[in-house]
Amino acid sequence: MRTLNLRNVPDDVVRRLEKLAALQGTSVNSLAARELSNASRRADNPQLPAALPDLQVDIAGLVDDLADQRGMR
Structure with missing residues (x-):
């Protein structure tokens, strides 16, 4: 296996990774490697987004x- 060093990772991202790793009883390194592995699989499926159905969601309305x-909280 190769080694990957990440620079300029925002502090809030690191804190969330640490929290997730602690909840799962694993290290940040193991969690990050697993998440990167899962994310990298998208490269094997470039046609996947095109195959997804268009649900006709009004994004602007959803955001509003x-x-x-x-605001109601």
Whole structure:
């Protein structure tokens, strides 16, 4: 296996990775390697996004509704 060093990872990302790793009882390195492995599989399936159905979701409306709901907290 090769070694990959990541630079300029935002502090909030590192904190969330540490939290996820702790919840799963694993190291940040193991968690990051697994997540990168899963994400890299998209390269093997370039046609996958084109095969997904268009659900005709109104993105602007969805964002507006979400903002409204967050304002109600």
